[in-house]
Amino acid sequence: AQSVTQLGSHVSVSEGALVLLRCNYSSSVPPYLFWYVQYPNQGLQLLLKYTSAATLVKGINGFEAEFKKSETSFHLTKPSAHMSDAAEYFCAVSRPGGSYIPTFGRGTSLIVHP
Amino acid sequence: EAGVVQSPRYKIIEKKQPVAFWCNPISGHNTLYWYLQNLGQGPELLIRYENEEAVDDSQLPKDRFSAERLKGVDSTLKIQPAELGDSAVYLCASSLGVASQETQYFGPGTRLLVL
Numbered sequence: 334a335q336s337v338t339q340l341g342s343h344v345s346v347s348e349g350a351l352v353l354l355r356c357n358y359s360s361s362v363p364p365y366l367f368w369y370v371q372y373p374n375q376g377l378q379l380l381l382k383y384t385s386a387a388t389l390v391k392g393i394n395g396f397e398a399e400f401k402k403s404e405t406s407f408h409l410t411k412p413s414a415h416m417s418d419a420a421e422y423f424c425a426v427s428r429p430g431g432s433y434i435p436t437f438g439r440g441t442s443l444i445v446h447p
Numbered sequence: 448e449a450g451v452v453q454s455p456r457y458k459i460i461e462k463k464q465p466v467a468f469w470c471n472p473i474s475g476h477n478t479l480y481w482y483l484q485n486l487g488q489g490p491e492l493l494i495r496y497e498n499e500e501a502v503d504d505s506q507l508p509k510d511r512f513s514a515e516r517l518k519g520v521d522s523t524l525k526i527q528p529a530e531l532g533d534s535a536v537y538l539c540a541s542s543l544g545v546a547s548q549e550t551q552y553f554g555p556g557t558r559l560l561v562l
Contacts, residue, residue: 342487365548376451376538376553377490384548423489427548434480434503435551437489 335360335426339438347446352396352411354441356424359405366407367425367435368398377423383407385429394418419445449473451554453539459560465527468557472520472541479516480551481524482538490538496522497545529561 340355358364365384369377381392388400398409407424421442425435452471460466472479477498482490493512495503498519507514511530516522526533536556542549 369553374456374555376540376555377551378553379550382548382550425489429548434492434495437491439487439489 335364335428335433335436337366337424337426337436337438339422339424339441341441342439343442343444345444345446346414348416349413352409352414352418352443354409354422354424354443356398356407356409356438357405358407358424358426360426360428362428363402365427365429365435366398366400367427368392368396368407368409369423369425369437370394371421371423371440373420380409380422414443414445416445416447419443451539451541451552453537453554453557455557456555457558457560459562460529461562462531463528465525466529466559467523467525468537468539468559470522470524470539470554472522472539473552476541476543476552477519478542478545478549479522480540480542481514481522482540484536484538484556486535493524495545526559529559531561534559534561 336359338357367382368380371377381390383400391397421440424438427433427435479496481493484490494507496516514524538556540551540553
């Protein structure tokens with residue numbers, strides 16, 4: 334079975350500051366990893382995904398994440414936060430082969446202060 | 448391209464009443480998912496369809512929940528009777544295929560409040 338742990342239910346940053354949202358995974362096999370964003374009253378939207386190619390993955394809206402096997406981590410970063418980045422962010426894990434549905438973390442709410 | 452459409456967006460009902468949610472996936476997407484999202488939690492899979500066939504429905508409470516996707520396109524999720532604990536957001540998603548790296552496209556959800 335696979336699972337993800339998102340450290341911190343809320344992260345608060347100032348506009349222009351670095352954004353770091355943490356995700357650690359547990360998987361018995363090399364995983365596929367995803368970050369999704371959910372804006373208020375909307376569905377989830379894929380930011381980026383890791384599927385065993387390059388370990389540094391670039392996504393939309395200036396976000397990127399690095400797969401670190403030794404740390405079992407897939408943290409999401411953005412160099413400079415914008416007010417529009419305020420949303421809920423979900424990390425998810427699945428496994429290669431077959432039709433394994435991703436398992437989602439509990440989410441981290443990003444708050445951006447002016 | 449139109450995204451995943453869900454209706455209604457909001458629903459308030461009294462406990463023991465029935466309720467139904469409708470989802471129209473992105474055109475051409477064979478796989479459709481229904482998720483339950485409780486407040487402060489990530490989505491949890493209820494059921495997945497591959498075309499008309501329901502697979503992966505182990506988390507669907509079959510005593511009160513039912514779902515159908517008769518023509519392999521749109522889908523309906525029903526609760527009868529609803530309980531207070533069913534208050535949540537019900538998300539529908541679709542994807543082209545079933546591979547584990549497929550991107551899922553989510554609808555805006557139906558927010559259910561059971562009084």
